[in-house]
Amino acid sequence: MFASRPVVHPMEVAAPAPANPAQQQQPQPQQPPGVLMKDLPGMPGTPTGLALRVMQLLLAAVSLAVMSSTSDFASVSAFLYLIAAAILQCVWSLSVAIVDIYALLVKRCLRNRRLVTLFFIGDMITCAGTFSAACAAAGITVLIDNDLNICSENHCSSFQTAVAMGFMCSFCISPSFLLNFWSVASTRVLAA
Amino acid sequence: MFASRPVVHPMEVAAPAPANPAQQQQPQPQQPPGVLMKDLPGMPGTPTGLALRVMQLLLAAVSLAVMSSTSDFASVSAFLYLIAAAILQCVWSLSVAIVDIYALLVKRCLRNRRLVTLFFIGDMITCAGTFSAACAAAGITVLIDNDLNICSENHCSSFQTAVAMGFMCSFCISPSFLLNFWSVASTRVLAA
Numbered sequence: 001m002f003a004s005r006p007v008v009h010p011m012e013v014a015a016p017a018p019a020n021p022a023q024q025q026q027p028q029p030q031q032p033p034g035v036l037m038k039d040l041p042g043m044p045g046t047p048t049g050l051a052l053r054v055m056q057l058l059l060a061a062v063s064l065a066v067m068s069s070t071s072d073f074a075s076v077s078a079f080l081y082l083i084a085a086a087i088l089q090c091v092w093s094l095s096v097a098i099v100d101i102y103a104l105l106v107k108r109c110l111r112n113r114r115l116v117t118l119f120f121i122g123d124m125i126t127c128a129g130t131f132s133a134a135c136a137a138a139g140i141t142v143l144i145d146n147d148l149n150i151c152s153e154n155h156c157s158s159f160q161t162a163v164a165m166g167f168m169c170s171f172c173i174s175p176s177f178l179l180n181f182w183s184v185a186s187t188r189v190l191a192a
Numbered sequence: 193m194f195a196s197r198p199v200v201h202p203m204e205v206a207a208p209a210p211a212n213p214a215q216q217q218q219p220q221p222q223q224p225p226g227v228l229m230k231d232l233p234g235m236p237g238t239p240t241g242l243a244l245r246v247m248q249l250l251l252a253a254v255s256l257a258v259m260s261s262t263s264d265f266a267s268v269s270a271f272l273y274l275i276a277a278a279i280l281q282c283v284w285s286l287s288v289a290i291v292d293i294y295a296l297l298v299k300r301c302l303r304n305r306r307l308v309t310l311f312f313i314g315d316m317i318t319c320a321g322t323f324s325a326a327c328a329a330a331g332i333t334v335l336i337d338n339d340l341n342i343c344s345e346n347h348c349s350s351f352q353t354a355v356a357m358g359f360m361c362s363f364c365i366s367p368s369f370l371l372n373f374w375s376v377a378s379t380r381v382l383a384a
Contacts, residue, residue, distance in 0.1 A: 075339060077339055135323075135328045138328060139327070139329065139331040142270065143268060143335075182373075185377035186378070
C-alpha cells in the first residue's frame with residue numbers, strides 16, 4: 001500500500017516542529033508549504049471521500065454486471081469498451097477506498113502533494129474513460145431504441161440500465177477529480 | 193461585453209497603491225486577496241489563451257461543416273447531438289475569443305474572480321458537451337465501420353473526420369477548463 005510509511009504520527013511530518021527557536025522569530029506563513037488549509041469533505045482520507053469511492057465502486061460493478069448479463073454485448077465495440085472501463089473503474093475505486101479506510105482507521109493525513117497528484121491523475125483517467133464509454137454506449141442505445149426501433153430484437157432495458165449506471169458512476173467520480181485538482185492547485189499555490 | 197468597465201488602467205484596481213503610508217509598515221501579504229500570483233500561459237487574457245480559443249473555434253467549425261455536409265446525419269441522434277454541441281462550442285469559443293482580443297488590445301487583466309468562475313463554468317459545460325457528443329458519434333462510427341461493415345452505404349470518412357475534429361476540439365478546451373479551475377482554486381485559497 002503506497003500510503004504506508006513507518007511514521008506513527010504523520011501530521012508531524014507534514015508540519016514539523018521547529019527545532020531551532022530562532023526559526024520561530026522569522027516571519028513564516030500560517031501553514032507550511034505543501035499542506036492544505038482546509039480539509040474539504042470528499043477529499044481523500046475523509047468519510048465523504050470514502051463514501052464517494054464506495055458509490056463509484058457499486059455503480060461501476062452494477063453497470064459491469066448488467067452489461068455482461070446480455071448475450072450480444074460482444075458484437076458492439078462500444079459495449080465492450082463500457083465493460084473495460086467499468087472494470088478499470090472498479091479496480092481504481094477499490095484501491096483508493098482501501099487506502100481511505102486505512103487512513104481513516106489510523107487517522108493518517110493523505111494530503112501529501114505526491115499522493116494527491118497521483119489520485120488526481122488516476123481520477124482523471126478513470127473519469128474520462130467511464131464517461132466516454134457511457135457516452136459511446138448511450139449513442140448505440142439511442143440508435144437502437146429511437147432511430148432504428150429494433151428494441152424487440154435487443155436487450156434495450158439492460159443496455160439502458162448499464163449506460164445509466166455508467167453515467168452515474170462518472171458523475172460520482174467527478175467530485176473526487178475536481179477536489180483532488182483543487183488540492184493540487186492549492187498546494188502548489190501555497191508552496192509558491 | 194461583460195469585461196468592460198469604466199476604468200482605463202484596470203491593473204490599479206487589482207493592486208491599488210496604498211494611499212496611506214502607514215499601511216506600508218503593516219505586514220501585508222505579497223498579493224492582495226483575490227489576485228493570482230502567476231499568469232500562467234493559456235489563462236484568459238493571454239496570447240496562448242486566445243490561440244486555444246481560436247483553435248477550439250476552428251476545430252468545432254470544421255467538425256460542424258463536415259458532419260453537416262453528409263446527407264444522412266439527421267437519421268442518427270448522436271450525429272445531431274454532435275452538430276448541436278459543435279454549434280454551442282463555436283458560439284462559446286467565439287465569445288471568449290472576442291473578450292480575449294479586447295483584453296489583449298487594452299492590456300486589461302481578466303483574472304477577476306467572478307469572470308474566471310464564469311469562464312470555468314462555461315468551459316466545463318462546453319467541454320462535457322463536445323466530449324460526450326464526440327464519444328457518442330465515435331461509438332456509432334465504430335459500429336458502422338468495424339462491427340457492421342456497412343461503410344460502402346455510408347459516409348464513413350466524413351463521420352470519422354467530424355468525430356476526430358470533435359475529439360481534438362475537446363482536447364483543446366480541456367487546458368482552458370483546467371487552467372480556469374486552477375485560477376478559481378488559487379484565488380479562493382489566497383483569499384482565505
